[in-house]
Amino acid sequence: MQMLSERDLELIHALQIAPRVSWAAASEILDAHPAVLAQRWDNLRSMGAVWIAAQPTGHPRQQVISFTQVSCAPEHRDSIIRSLMEVSEVYSVDMLSQNHRLGIMLTGKSMSNVVNGTFNEITQLPGVTALHSNFSVQMHFTARDWHLSALGRSQIAALRELDGQQTHTDPGIAIREEHRPILSLLQQNGRCTAADVARVTGLSPTSARRQLSRVLHSDIITLRCDMAQALSGFPITAQWYARLPASQHAEAARALSTLPNMRMVCTTTGQANLLITMWLASVNDILDAQRSIETAATGIELLESALLISPSKRMGWLLRPDSTTTGRQVAPPLPLR
Secondary structure: OOOOOHHHHHHHHHHHHOOOOOHHHHHHHHOOOHHHHHHHHHHHHHOOOEEEEEEEOOOOOOOEEEEEEEEEOHHHHHHHHHHHHOOOOEEEEEEEOOOOEEEEEEEEOOHHHHHHHHHHHHHOOOOEEEEEEEEEEEEEEOHHHOOOOOOOHHHHHHHHHHHHHHHOOOOOOOOOHHHHHHHHHHHHOOOOOHHHHHHHHOOOHHHHHHHHHHHHOOOOEEEEEEEOHHHOOOOEEEEEEEEOOHHHHHHHHHHHOOOOOEEEEEEEOOOOOEEEEEEEOOHHHHHHHHHHHHHHOOOOEEEEEEEEEEEEEEOOEEEOOOOOEEEEEOOOOOOOO
């Protein structure tokens, strides 16, 4: 696999902070010509190293999220993975390091859709023996908030200011069926332009620009810059199911979110009511990570841990064995509200 240069990492870090920053604005911050940045980004995208896409904001009114462990017969594991990758409601698929289980994140419009629809579909796959699920109650910290450490403080501050100008939202903006083609474009490419919208929808350039801006400033989507984990310098994913009194979750989440390479902190249903995920440089870092969690969240009880290995799908994007994306997405349409 081709490794990334420092310039590549700087560009990715910049787009993690401000996914739709213009190349002209980025050039002043990154000290590179706009055309060079655009070409570098195209190269990174073509190799599947990075991708920017719109995703639901995760508000409970939009979707139900379930973190589910799928127990399966070893001889059926690979075929089950292939089947799960083609289920649009299954956003992420990983192998777990124990007990012949797969770890998946799936979504639905309602609890009934998940339980009576997707769960039934999965349990009917040959070789699936059981499902164990925890439902998301509140997302405190997500992978969208995880960034590389390639830029200096002044560069980060400048990009955050630009992103704030571009991404302020208005919950009063109504998104209707006529905006669905724009949502579909953003779901495939979070940096799509008004020209792209005009080409797909037939709108005039002025109308396309106005309607794209309307969707981007609504509160139904967020943009996320993802990268191939193997190229990040942190190839190991560790996950903990923990328990903590509900009254302490907000404070604990704030403390946990400051830990290096935190990817997710989520309050869930179940005896284990807090799910924590981190990216690590090596397996040897797991014990230190666990100590840091216990120090940050006083009184936390870590009930179960696992490594997530061989990711096959992330946020709807199908992955190659080296964690780069194939460029193909299998995900449900973005909700209008």
